[in-house]
Amino acid sequence: xxxxxxxxxxxxxxPNGVNTVIYRINRTAKELQNQYPKYTAERLLxxxxxxxxxxKKTFYVDYPEPEGEDLVFLSFTNDKVVVNTGKLxxxxxxxxxxxxxxxxxxxxxxxxTEYKSFKYTPNLKRPITIIDPETTEEVKPxxxxxxxxxxxxxxxxxxxxKSYFAFEIGDQNN
Numbered sequence: 001x002x003x004x005x006x007x008x009x010x011x012x013x014x015p016n017g018v019n020t021v022i023y024r025i026n027r028t029a030k031e032l033q034n035q036y037p038k039y040t041a042e043r044l045l046x047x048x049x050x051x052x053x054x055x056k057k058t059f060y061v062d063y064p065e066p067e068g069e070d071l072v073f074l075s076f077t078n079d080k081v082v083v084n085t086g087k088l089x090x091x092x093x094x095x096x097x098x099x100x101x102x103x104x105x106x107x108x109x110x111x112x113t114e115y116k117s118f119k120y121t122p123n124l125k126r127p128i129t130i131i132d133p134e135t136t137e138e139v140k141p142x143x144x145x146x147x148x149x150x151x152x153x154x155x156x157x158x159x160x161x162k163s164y165f166a167f168e169i170g171d172q173n174n
Contacts, residue, residue: 015054025070037127039169
């Protein structure tokens with residue numbers, strides 16, 4: 001018996017020297033928002049096809065919501081990150097005119113550092129994403145059980161003398 005796939009995909013073209021990653025913004029169920037982060041970000045899987053002008057990337061969204069999906073586009077170059085937001089609805093991706101509120105920062109330390117303790121949702125999604133701008137790979141957090149609160153939490157170990165890009169999704173008033 002064949003398994004069916006319920007998803008959508010779309011492609012973008014990255015010029016040479018640009019590496020774009022895209023995140024889907026997930027809203028935690030209302031009844032859980034007092035205990036867990038209101039929003040989490042989930043990196044979309046992608047495939048790449050290299051061509052003369054750069055790279056064609058195809059991104060995949062599993063089980064898209066009928067009302068559409070909020071997306072965050074992060075385009076990394078040698079010395080900067082361009083942040084855009086968009087919406088995947090029906091079979092179209094549109095860049096939004098009123099951006100989703102994203103709090104982002106560059107983290108740098110000259111000593112090995114553990115960055116911020118943060119809570120996970122029951123499906124192990126987290127509100128904060130830390131990315132190595134050179135590789136565009138996420139820094140994977142170490143999970144631990146906070147014995148005081150009896151919650152699964154995470155911390156990211158950051159290397160010295162290296163910059164990282166961190167972002168968190170929030171509300172308009174936050």
